[in-house]
Amino acid sequence: MYAFTYQRPSTLADAVAAAQDEDAKLLGGGQTLLPTLKQRLAQPSALVDLSGVAEMKGIKAVDGGLEIGAFTRHAEVAHSDLVKATIPALASLAEGIGDRQVRNMGTMGGSIANADPSADYPSAVVALKATVTTDRRTIAGDDFFTGMFETALEPGEIVKSVRFSTPDKAAYAKFRNPASRYAIVGVFVAKHGAEVRVAVTGAAGSVFRVPAFEAALAANFTAEALNGLSVSADDLNADLHASADYRAHLVTVMAKRAVEAAG
Amino acid sequence: MPCTVTMTVNGKTVSREVEERTLLVTFLRDHLSLTGTHVGCDTSQCGACVVHVDGRSVKSCTTLAVQANGASVTTIEGLAAADGTLHPMQAAFREHHGLQCGFCTPGMVMSAVDLVRNNPTPTEHDIRDGLEGNICRCTGYHNIVKAVQAGAEAMNSPSAKAAAE
Incomplete structure (x- = not known):
């Protein structure tokens, strides 16, 4: 890995401020980013670790569906009684991501922001008529993924939560x-x-x-x-x-x- | 730019100056000389480097030491009792020949302990599924599965539960 500086902000506002450096990278669970850095395929000047941002965590029932914080790990979605009762297909999808150790680290926000063409969550975002809330706006799930590893996110924009509609x-x-x-x-x-x-x-x-x-x-x-x-x-x-x-x-x-x- | 990380490793508080890019596995092996945690593939595939961070199994080759700052980390060295009595899962791996060369074993055991803590009575399918992140090139997995089944039973025994508390 090339050297970088590391920050762990505790609020979304501080994270947004830290992410304004154009060579900064946001760190979710790191299960894609760290292997990329280890191969020296990227050289960010700074990593902004989002694990300390409380307002990006948690799963709650909302009118018509579920709202899941971007820094919610795959294992938390897979094991959540609320998700299993409300949208069991989403819990099942999360349980099938990577392996147990990857699920213990990887986050929903990290997965969708990375937009890997083979990632699982993008299919749920689209099929479950999700909306993606960022630090500055709401993006329809239909408009979020724009290409291979490309999304509608602007530079420095941070996914805060994803709201899924409960299907029949x-x-x-x-x-x-x-x-x-x-x-x-x-x-x-x-x-x-x-x-x-x-x-x-x-x-x-x-x-x-x-x-x-x-x-x-x-x-x-x-x-x-x-x-x-x-x-x-x-x-x-x-x-x-x-x-x-x-x-x-x-x-x-x-x-x-x-x-x-x-x- | 070096930074200071402080964490609890196998019950002891440790603090070291590291680079931000230092991996957790490097911190454990090179800075703390806890070489029981192995580096196999170094590409997040093989699971030889699995440790527990705040009770969750993670691949320490795909975690930065700074990400574990303030956390409680358990490595294979932290499983056995202070008097050297093996953890029930370690004993089960020995009893059931759940290893040949032994290189993958620390990660296998750490993954298995995490698996059983979350699912005290795993089926064979649960075990094979739960060990997907751990690769063994010797055993063909069969005896590993038997060992984890036996280890799970032993972890569920009243005496083991009392010892864990």
Whole structure:
């Protein structure tokens, strides 16, 4: 690692002030950032550790859903009785991130701000009609992810919390890389009244919805409703783990599994 | 720019001057000479470096020492009793041949203890799932799973619970 300075502010305002240095990096649980720094792939002048900011922590019930602080660790979401009772699919998704030690450190805000194309949480943000609250504004989940490792966040803007809408039914099905546990393809299906959302992660540069699947499931919320439907392999990711064609195939398979799991 | 970190390691308060970029595993091994915590892959995959920070198992190769400032850290050296009596999980690994070369064992044992504390009666599936962050290249895991099952039973026995309190 290259050398950096380290700060651990105790308020969001102090964190925002510290993050104004353009070479500063925000530190959540560090499970992506620290390996990146160890490989000298980044050289921030300063790390701003958000673990001391109390207003970024915790899980609470709000009208129509759940509000989860950005500095809430994956293990806390996975084990929360409130999340398990309100949006069990979200707890299940969190329990499937990385391994136990990664979940004990990694945070929701860190995951969505990093916007890894294979991360799990982006699919929940989109499928659960989330809104992302930052230090300065509210961003619709649909507008948050703008590309591979790119979000609508401005330089120095800090995610404070994420508000998820409670669906009638939902499930997340992931075909994971067995070594990294990242999603090769992950599909989050959520039914909100007459509306169904199908959000796919891992398959492309950024999370995306599948309108044809959503329309079919809105008319008939069964796995069979997806028979014969598929996404185009154009623009899907291809790497040593899976070709674009295989990923396209997996999108339908995992969407069906999610619908079956949602019941 | 050096900074001072203070934490409780295996029940003792320690304070050292370190660089901000010093990893927790480097702090434990090089600054405190607690070499039971191993560095295997150094890329957050293998779990040989697992320690407990405030009761949660973490990979100390992917944690900065400054992130553990003020925390209570337990390493493999802190599990056995003061008289040398092995922790029930350590004893179970020995009894059930849960190791061959032993390199992964400190991390395996620390992960297993955290697993059982959160799930006192894990199934075989729970154990295999809970040890996903720990890689062993010798055993094929079978005896490790048996050891964790036996260790869990031993940790749940009244005498072990009394000793832990």
